[in-house]
Amino acid sequence: MTNDIKIRVLNIDYHRNGIGGAPFHAIVFRDSGELGSVxxxxxxxxxxxxxxxxxxxxxxxxxxxxxxxxxxxQYEPGLRRAIRRRERQIEKEALGGKEA
Incomplete structure (x- = not known):
């Protein structure tokens, strides 16, 4: 399905899930549309x-x-874009605000 719902990220962080669990990103966001909510x-x-x-x-x-x-x-494309943006931001901050 190509229905890409619009989202606005409110908070995002990466969790390594202990020493043996599968890592994941936790993202709090607001979505658009009639059933939109946080x-x-x-x-x-x-x-x-x-x-x-x-x-x-x-x-x-x-x-x-x-x-x-x-x-x-339906949410995955926008969420993965948000993850990539966050990773780029972290990389930039690690370089002291300079582009890689």
Whole structure:
């Protein structure tokens, strides 16, 4: 599916997931559209491994499929672009603000 939903990243960080788990990026973002809200994405390094949950529903302990389940494949392109931008920003900061 090529439906690329517009997102605005509010926070992003990389988690190494201990010493043996698969690392992932945690991204808090706001999406556009009629069902837009603030969501949390867990994005694995492996393609097609994206989980998206609505934060307000999580506050109410709602993790049910069909209620707080979102199409990770629709969010994945924008989320991976955000990860690449963040990685470039980190590299630039490591170089003291200079381009690589």
């Amino acid at each position: 969501k949390l994405a867990v994005v694995s390094d492996q393609a097609a491994h994206v989980a998206v949950l609505d934060i307000a529903k999580l506050v109410d302990c709602d993790v049910e499929f069909g209620s707080n389940s979102w199409r990770g494949d």
